[in-house]
Amino acid sequence: MTEPLVKLCGNRSKQDLAYSADSQATHLGFIFVQGTKRYVRPELVGRWLYEIKPHQKLVGVFVEPTLEELEIVLHYVPLDIIQLHGNETVSEVLQIKEHFAVPVYKVIHHADFGVDYMHLFKGAVDGFVVDSKVKGAYGGTGVRFDWKAIPSYMKEAEHQGVPCLIAGGITDENAAEVLNYHPGGIDLSSGTETDNKKDRNKIQALMREVENYGTSISGSTRAVR
Numbered sequence: 001m002t003e004p005l006v007k008l009c010g011n012r013s014k015q016d017l018a019y020s021a022d023s024q025a026t027h028l029g030f031i032f033v034q035g036t037k038r039y040v041r042p043e044l045v046g047r048w049l050y051e052i053k054p055h056q057k058l059v060g061v062f063v064e065p066t067l068e069e070l071e072i073v074l075h076y077v078p079l080d081i082i083q084l085h086g087n088e089t090v091s092e093v094l095q096i097k098e099h100f101a102v103p104v105y106k107v108i109h110h111a112d113f114g115v116d117y118m119h120l121f122k123g124a125v126d127g128f129v130v131d132s133k134v135k136g137a138y139g140g141t142g143v144r145f146d147w148k149a150i151p152s153y154m155k156e157a158e159h160q161g162v163p164c165l166i167a168g169g170i171t172d173e174n175a176a177e178v179l180n181y182h183p184g185g186i187d188l189s190s191g192t193e194t195d196n197k198k199d200r201n202k203i204q205a206l207m208r209e210v211e212n213y214g215t216s217i218s219g220s221t222r223a224v225r
């Protein structure tokens with residue numbers, strides 16, 4: 001069994017980034033979806049990164065981006081992962097991978113045929129995030145899905161040999177519960193915020209839960225990132 005990846009997503013200020021970077025999270029995320037509440041301008045993110053120099057992997061969140069949009073963001077931000085949160089097709093994913101030497105994670109919005117949908121992306125993506133399906137939103141909703149479905153997503157991800165993170169409504173208070181389903185990682189925005197800003201206490205409480213879980217699984221190693 002491996003220790004879970006932890007992605008702190010939706011960093012929208014230099015202070016947010018400083019709190020997230022000063023944690024044992026493995027990934028930090030930024031929302032590059034214009035018109036959404038956590039949208040950040042790539043040139044600002046580039047400046048914060050230069051000043052803070054986080055040790056974590058950097059993830060850019062997009063919804064059906066054009067190659068031009070990706071080009072602009074990548075000019076300012078050295079992303080380690082492109083996370084696609086919309087209705088991107090397999091051929092669009094492959095086109096992105098052909099243009100940019102950056103791993104792509106596909107978000108699956110949990111639904112009855114979620115695992116079948118995930119299977120469609122076999123060989124095309126480098127990882128998955130399973131998030132809640134909420135009408136009118138692509139992500140960052142603070143809503144959880146039925147976590148009993150997690151093992152079936154994990155089985156498919158293991159079959160594909162790629163990581164799979166769980167998102168949607170995870171907080172420091174329910175982290176132990178979701179970790180009991182042994183996801184490859186967890187991805188949080190809402191649960192680490194107070195008044196639309198990252199909350200250092202919530203981040204620290206979350207990381208304590210992850211650490212407790214880590215010590216409870218013996219002989220653990222970090223998951224493949």
Ligand SMILES: O=C(O)c1ccccc1NCC(=O)[C@H](O)[C@H](O)COP(=O)(O)O
Nearest residue numbers: 009138139140141142168169188189190
């Ligand atoms: O956060 C947003 O506003 C957002 C908008 C459009 C696409 C994705 C978005 N967020 C992605 C994330 O923050 C995470 O991947 C995940 O959805 C976090 O969910 P939650 O912890 O429930 O906020």
